[in-house]
Amino acid sequence: MVARRTRLLAYLLGGVAPLCLAGLALGVPVMYWSNLPSRIADHWNLSGRPNGSQPKIVALGIALALVVVGASALITWMTLMLKLSRNPSTAEPVRSPVRSMAGLLATGLMLSGAGTAISLSMTLSNLDVNSWQTAHQDPLGFIPLIAGPLALAAVGVGLVRRNITSVSSSGAALSDFPRLGLTDSEEALWLSGARCTWAAPSSLVGLVGAGVLWLLGGHVLAVSIVAVSLGFLELSSVRVAASAVGVMVRYGPFAWPVTRIPLKRIARAEPLDLAPLSWGYRGSLSMFGTAAVMVRRGPTLRLHLKDNKTFLVTVDDAVTGAALINDQVQRQSRIS
């Protein structure tokens, strides 16, 4: 049932939606091509008067490119979802709950929605005018341009969240997962972590490159590279501690920021073995209900939370970590 819903949503949001959006973004300007001036207004002041223009092929081409990038993300999302629905037990990297791909879906819908909205807005604002200077847009016209794609992404993610909760191991009992066998007189602390071999050197190269660019005057590019390099550095390693208190995850060489998940929030833990595409911080516990912290492929700890959310983090010896957490969860439930 879950697999069928997954396929249906995958085709709807990853296939039909980008086709419809691309059709609108391309079809409407083509239909009114002869009614548009050779240069069209593409930027407006607060009173709705145009203050920027481009050749219509360029302006509408950029909007269409945005749709294509968004559609690519949606098609990728659809492919992963279909792979998952065919074989949920082995279809890594999306063996984790379907929600972990919600970020990709939201990005795809927002980009393709924004491209379509821009294309339609430019076409309608420049329709039947002699030159771009006489085009007019409602001063509040920017609101649907922003709200439309956001609403589209929210609806898409909402559909996925409502219809597909999780795939593998949903409904399994705690006894099905690894256990350590702690006695009542024992206390334990599990410390582990994982390291990405290429992220730290890459970030250092990036920082050096940014310094050179800064000296050469490319300040904006240098700042961008510094931001990306620091992001790489943050995901170059991760340290995890689990005990009767809960699970604590520290990121990067400075062990900051810290994610704390109290034991009372955890339903169970299980070890996984994640494969390709497993790098980066994906999802969000608060927004999408799933977050995955991947610094390398291989052993990963998955925490099922009591509020149906899921947290994944790559760690060495995930089996021991999961076993300890499950023991502590059972001990706590016995006490309460």
Add this chain to the structure above:
Amino acid sequence: MLLRIDTTLAEPLYGQIASQLTHAIARGEIEPGSRLPSAKELASAVNVNLHTVLHAYAVLRDAGLVELRPRRGAVVLPSGPMAARLMEQVRQLVEAARGQGFSQPELIDLVRNEW
């Protein structure tokens, strides 16, 4: 690494913590330059008194496994793994000597003669 302490064992809690951390350092589970968890964090995680953890860390420092730095906590020394392996071998030697009925002065004499 898994640190597991049992309140019903005869070995004191600080000794259990120290020996398990020694074992982890000897096996390379905690690498040189790594920081051990803060005493407060470890005490809270395994539900023991803060002074018990500080006592265990002092044992590791005296054995040359870690360096206790203000605000940085306990950091494993570069020579830590070798010292930890030696410490484990000494522990095995002491246990073997006890098992065979040797007294402490007799064992020390044996070591001195071998040296």
